[in-house]
Amino acid sequence: MEDIKKAILEFAENNKKSKFYFADMEKGVRKVMPDVKAREVKKAATSLINEEKLIYYSTGSSTMYGLKGRGQTEDY
Amino acid sequence: MAFEPREEQKELKYKELRIYSDEELNNYTEEELKGFKIKHEIPVCEELEKGPWPSFVADAKREALHRRKLADDRMMIERDVVEDLLGQLEISFKEGETHWKHGGIVGVFGYGGGVIGRYSDLPDKFPSIAHFHTMRVNQPASKFYSSDYLRSICDLWEYRGSGMMNMHGSTGDIIFLGTFTEQLEPIFYELGHVLQQDLGGSGSNLRTPSCCIGRARCEWACYDTQDMCYELTHYYQDELHRPAFPYKFKFKFDGCPNCCVASIARADMSFIGTWRDKIQVDQKAVKAYTGGEIKPNAGAHAGKDWGAFDIQKEVIDLCPTRCMRMEDGRLEINDAECNRCMHCINVMPQALRPGKDTGVSILLGAKAPILEGAQMSLLTIPFMKVEPPYDNVKENVIEPVWDWWMEEGKNRERLGELIQRQGIQKLLEVLNIPPMPQMVKEPRSNPYIFWKEEDVPGGFKRSIEDYRSRHAR
Amino acid sequence: MALSTERLGLYNPNKPMENRLTDLGPRHFWQYFPPIIQKNYGKWKYHEILEPGILVHVAESGDKVFTVRCGGCRFMTVEHVREICDIADKHCDGYVRFTTRNNIEFMVDSQNKMEALKKDLNSRKHVSGSYKFPIGGTGAGLTNIVHTQGYIHCHTPATDASSMVKAVLDELFDYFQGMTFPAQVRISMACCLNMCGAVHCSDIALLGYHRKPPIVDNEVLDKVCEIPLVIAACPTAAISPTKTEDGKKSVKIKEERCMFCGNCYTMCMAVPLADKVGDCVTIMAGGKVSNRISPPKFSKVVVPGLPNNFPRYPEVCQSVKQILEAYAADANKYERIGDWAERIGWERFFEKTGLPFTEHLIDDYRLAYDTYRTSSQFKYTEASWNVSRAVGGIE
Numbered sequence: 001m002e003d004i005k006k007a008i009l010e011f012a013e014n015n016k017k018s019k020f021y022f023a024d025m026e027k028g029v030r031k032v033m034p035d036v037k038a039r040e041v042k043k044a045a046t047s048l049i050n051e052e053k054l055i056y057y058s059t060g061s062s063t064m065y066g067l068k069g070r071g072q073t074e075d076y
Numbered sequence: 077m078a079f080e081p082r083e084e085q086k087e088l089k090y091k092e093l094r095i096y097s098d099e100e101l102n103n104y105t106e107e108e109l110k111g112f113k114i115k116h117e118i119p120v121c122e123e124l125e126k127g128p129w130p131s132f133v134a135d136a137k138r139e140a141l142h143r144r145k146l147a148d149d150r151m152m153i154e155r156d157v158v159e160d161l162l163g164q165l166e167i168s169f170k171e172g173e174t175h176w177k178h179g180g181i182v183g184v185f186g187y188g189g190g191v192i193g194r195y196s197d198l199p200d201k202f203p204s205i206a207h208f209h210t211m212r213v214n215q216p217a218s219k220f221y222s223s224d225y226l227r228s229i230c231d232l233w234e235y236r237g238s239g240m241m242n243m244h245g246s247t248g249d250i251i252f253l254g255t256f257t258e259q260l261e262p263i264f265y266e267l268g269h270v271l272q273q274d275l276g277g278s279g280s281n282l283r284t285p286s287c288c289i290g291r292a293r294c295e296w297a298c299y300d301t302q303d304m305c306y307e308l309t310h311y312y313q314d315e316l317h318r319p320a321f322p323y324k325f326k327f328k329f330d331g332c333p334n335c336c337v338a339s340i341a342r343a344d345m346s347f348i349g350t351w352r353d354k355i356q357v358d359q360k361a362v363k364a365y366t367g368g369e370i371k372p373n374a375g376a377h378a379g380k381d382w383g384a385f386d387i388q389k390e391v392i393d394l395c396p397t398r399c400m401r402m403e404d405g406r407l408e409i410n411d412a413e414c415n416r417c418m419h420c421i422n423v424m425p426q427a428l429r430p431g432k433d434t435g436v437s438i439l440l441g442a443k444a445p446i447l448e449g450a451q452m453s454l455l456t457i458p459f460m461k462v463e464p465p466y467d468n469v470k471e472n473v474i475e476p477v478w479d480w481w482m483e484e485g486k487n488r489e490r491l492g493e494l495i496q497r498q499g500i501q502k503l504l505e506v507l508n509i510p511p512m513p514q515m516v517k518e519p520r521s522n523p524y525i526f527w528k529e530e531d532v533p534g535g536f537k538r539s540i541e542d543y544r545s546r547h548a549r
Numbered sequence: 550m551a552l553s554t555e556r557l558g559l560y561n562p563n564k565p566m567e568n569r570l571t572d573l574g575p576r577h578f579w580q581y582f583p584p585i586i587q588k589n590y591g592k593w594k595y596h597e598i599l600e601p602g603i604l605v606h607v608a609e610s611g612d613k614v615f616t617v618r619c620g621g622c623r624f625m626t627v628e629h630v631r632e633i634c635d636i637a638d639k640h641c642d643g644y645v646r647f648t649t650r651n652n653i654e655f656m657v658d659s660q661n662k663m664e665a666l667k668k669d670l671n672s673r674k675h676v677s678g679s680y681k682f683p684i685g686g687t688g689a690g691l692t693n694i695v696h697t698q699g700y701i702h703c704h705t706p707a708t709d710a711s712s713m714v715k716a717v718l719d720e721l722f723d724y725f726q727g728m729t730f731p732a733q734v735r736i737s738m739a740c741c742l743n744m745c746g747a748v749h750c751s752d753i754a755l756l757g758y759h760r761k762p763p764i765v766d767n768e769v770l771d772k773v774c775e776i777p778l779v780i781a782a783c784p785t786a787a788i789s790p791t792k793t794e795d796g797k798k799s800v801k802i803k804e805e806r807c808m809f810c811g812n813c814y815t816m817c818m819a820v821p822l823a824d825k826v827g828d829c830v831t832i833m834a835g836g837k838v839s840n841r842i843s844p845p846k847f848s849k850v851v852v853p854g855l856p857n858n859f860p861r862y863p864e865v866c867q868s869v870k871q872i873l874e875a876y877a878a879d880a881n882k883y884e885r886i887g888d889w890a891e892r893i894g895w896e897r898f899f900e901k902t903g904l905p906f907t908e909h910l911i912d913d914y915r916l917a918y919d920t921y922r923t924s925s926q927f928k929y930t931e932a933s934w935n936v937s938r939a940v941g942g943i944e
Contacts, residue, residue, distance in 0.1 A: 017777045021487040022280065022320045038482045042320040049186055049318075050566065056188035056279070056319065057181055059782075059815045061743070062488055063188045063279030063319035071775050081577030095552050101631065110676045120860050124712055125677035127719030132624045132711050134675035139626035152556060158626070161701070168700035168709065169859040172825030176704040178815045185565045194702060197818070210702060214574060220581035223634035223643040230627035230634075232552050239627045243647050246697065246746050253624070253702055261565070262558035268570035269559050270550050284575075286649070291591035292582060293606050293614060293656075300591070302578045313572035333840035337649050340845050341750035341838045373883075375598040376688030379728035382882050394842055394883060419842045419883070425595040444744035446810050447784040448915065452750070452845055488784070 004044035007032045009053065009067075018071025019057045019064040079303060082310050086272045090224040093270065095231040096150070103145040104138075112141045115156065116163030120170065136162055139239045150235070153256050154204030157238040161254065164202050182209055182257055184264040188319040190275030191260055207256040208238070211263060212249035212276035214309065217302035218289050219244065228271060236263050247326070248286030249276035280319040285309050287329035288336040295425065296418070297331030298349025298434035299462050305329045307466055308474075321478070322485035326442075332430065333418045339442070339453070344491040345474065346439040346453040347462075351431035354411040355420070361427035362387075362407045373423050391420050435461045438473060440503070441492025451492040455514055456503065473507065480506040583644040585614050585658045601728050602684035603663065614656050615663035619670060619682035620693050620718070620725060621653045624701060624711050632673070632681065640666040650693045650735075652686050683725065689732055691724035691873075696738035697746040699757075705811030706740035707757030707828040712860045714738055717755070720866040724873065731880040731889070734873065735837070743810055752886040753869060754833040754848045757857075759809035761827035762787075762802050763820035771798040774817030782816040784808065829854035830865050834872055835887030835898075846887045851898075853909035868904060875901040900930040 011028030026041045048054040057064045125131045140158040164175050179193025192210040199206035233252050236259045242251035267273045276284035290301030328339035331349040339346035364370045372385045392400045399413035421428045439453030485494045495503055504511055529536045553559055561567055589608035596606040604616040637645040646654045657663050670682040686692035699710030737748035740757035748754035779800055780788045787806035793799050813820045836848030855864040879901055880889035890898040899906045912920045937943045
């Protein structure tokens with residue numbers, strides 16, 4: 001789990017978009033961990049959300065993830 | 077039969093939960109309301125107070141007056157919120173343009189859905205709706221309520237929000253319409269800790285499932301729509317709150333092919349009740365219908381004189397499969413040919429009932445028009461027995477479909493679009509089911525079959541030398 | 550535990566994870582069933598519509614539950630909901646239910662209670678005169694119009710919803726309180742083509758439609774929006790990055806590719822698309838979701854664009870009435886609007902309703918050819934003679 005989280009953060013930091021879809025994040029993680037399962041990536045992402053390192057960005061119809069503090073800022 | 081909820085349900089008593097006193101709740105008179113003017117001029121809105129249909133403007137005005145007369149410390153957001161909403165609406169009517177902006181990052185901590193951010197683009201003019209965020213509250217299955225629960229919700233929402241709501245939104249949630257960012261978490265805490273009540277879905281989540289009235293008050297429900305809706309909503313809470321899907325995903329539960337919650341038009345996964353044995357016939361009641369003793373169609377056509385009931389013309393000739401006939405005064409049904417359209421049952425509910433061996437048909441892929449056009453759900457599983465805890469549906473249908481969609485679906489691609497892109501053939505593989513002619517209206521009319529190598533004897537690899545041994549260059 | 554009156558209630562902003570309860574889901578439905586519903590759950594035998602808006606369901610035990618169905622607004626204030634609770638407490642032991650189509654259902658266990666309830670509901674009016682709880686919406690009549698948010702709350706509407714529904718239902722009120730149609734009529738309303746109301750399978754669908762692509766606010770776009778998100782938001786890939794003459798980063802829009810969905814505006818307030826004249830109302834007809842007799846059908850576009858004439862939309866009301874009156878006069882018993890149109894032919898539908906057939910009603914999107922008539926079977930109407938005349942085929 002910790003290595004998935006690390007891979008997510010690396011993907012997020014190196015992404016030129018500040019918000020990204022789950023599938024893109026999953027692909028990013030797969031580049032370094034080819035066998036990772038979608039459900040594991042989700043668990044890791046949820047954990048990063050709870051640690052306030054990632055945020056959700058929702059348009060109402062679809063949802064993206066983002067690195068906290070990058071791009072449009074959150075307003076909890 | 078009674079049901080056991082997954083968790084013990086706290087009994088909610090309004091008199092213990094309430095915020096407002098009776099004096100506060102009855103703080104204006106009808107006379108005051110008649111003379112009441114909100115702080116903005118709203119002649120166009122007020123035009124909508126005329127006419128017989130319930131006027132939302134008239135309703136909004138009484139909430140506005142009620143808030144005017146509450147003490148300052150009895151509302152956590154501005155008292156003028158209703159008046160400002162009407163004021164902005166008036167401007168929208170005059171200008172023919174909305175004045176709302178989208179707000180993408182508000183929410184409650186740890187959830188990716190349930191709150192829709194909204195801001196006015198006229199905050200100076202209408203400061204009390206500068207923030208106007210919506211919260212979706214997951215409704216109880218089939219929307220029965222006790223007044224204790226509703227009154228408690230009302231107090232909570234008037235105290236911490238605008239007092240305006242939707243009963244209900246299109247997907248089925250109770251919608252809290254308009255509050256400030258600061259109050260989102262407090263409302264979420266009150267809902268959870270005091271009312272034992274969670275938010276619904278939005279964004280790329282499982283959306284709040286909904287169901288028809290089912291066995292609570294309908295003789296046609298072929299499975300327990302409420303129970304299945306409740307169980308799957310609880311079982312998939314993580315999918316409902318924490319988005320990891322390519323896009324939204326909807327379950328809807330219709331008890332019979334009449335489709336009262338429109339699952340076939342709206343749900344990525346539509347569960348439609350059906351049966352596999354014979355329609356139950358009460359021949360005595362059939363006679364009562366043909367003899368004119370019982371009104372056909374449960375009295376639905378009573379407003380117009382359609383003449384005497386004619387079973388031949390109104391039932392037998394309209395049957396889409398022509399599988400019925402009258403013989404010696406008895407209604408005979410060739411059930412093997414029946415496609416269970418419900419027409420005869422709808423017309424003669426006291427004589428005919430769905431069979432006793434019931435289950436669901438599962439259809440996949442409905443969606444609204446954007447982008448490739450609207451789609452209705454595609455018949456995928458013809459019949460399946462469904463009993464709590466619905467493990468066969470969870471393990472053999474829902475989860476394989478989600479795994480496939482999460483793996484292959486593009487961003488913002490609904491399940492129906494994925495099925496269209498990759499074909500039913502792929503869906504068969506995913507669900508590990510054989511093809512059946514019931515999946516199509518008709519077989520393909522183009523012969524462009526993309527044969528796979530393994531389908532063709534000897535495979536695709538051939539030797540050019542071998543070919544040339546028979547054919548000169 | 551009472552509801553809190555502290556400003557932040559039970560929430561501690563310094564410790565957002567403290568005591569956080571999640572994943573509770575909805576409350577269980579069983580506790581909200583009136584005793585008669587609990588007792589007869591799954592044991593209902595048949596039902597009957599006694600009069601418009603009044604149903605009786607009879608259980609195997611012989612128990613009867615009487616339901617009074619009232620039209621409700623989707624938009625409701627807590628004052629209205631409290632009045633609903635007062636009625637529920639007075640007549641129904643505190644129970645009430647809402648339908649999928651925003652109706653309110655009060656249930657009682659005897660005919661006498663039902664009569665008292667009916668009288669009470671009919672007597673309740675807003676001070677300005679409209680009914681609070683009009684009874685109806687059953688059987689072969691018009692039921693409540695489901696709709697979306699419109700100007701009340703949405704950022705991409707091409708029209709308003711609550712006002713249009715009010716205007717149309719005022720016009721059609723007698724149909725709501727009657728059962729004079731050949732079959733049930735379901736009208737639905739969505740204020741843009743995102744259709745969060747999923748109106749595409751309704752007997753009549755009212756649809757707000759933008760007709761002008763977004764305007765780009767080059768001055769601020771790069772400051773207030775994230776350009777990659779705006780580009781990614783477009784379902785038709787009509788948006789691309791650009792630089793303005795003075796070197797500001799912005800986006801440009803390929804106008805002929807725009808389908809007016811507003812997804813870009815969701816991501817970025819610097820690309821607004823609402824427009825008083827551009828925005829219009831499209832009417833679709835002939836859809837249904839029920840499998841009864843014929844399979845479910847999509848609604849078809851029958852009126853391409855009517856003006857947003859607030860707050861009463863006379864042109865929209867008129868067109869809807871034209872469809873309903875022609876349908877009521879001509880359809881066979883049990884025929885839904887779509888079944889009727891298919892039986893008489895769509896050419897006859899336009900003749901009988903008097904709605905003009907314009908080129909906008911002919912599909913030109915993907916798979917359009919599937920909707921073209923490839924047969925010599927047709928009926929003559931004035932529209933066909935006009936073609937014959939235009940080509941010199943007849944005098």
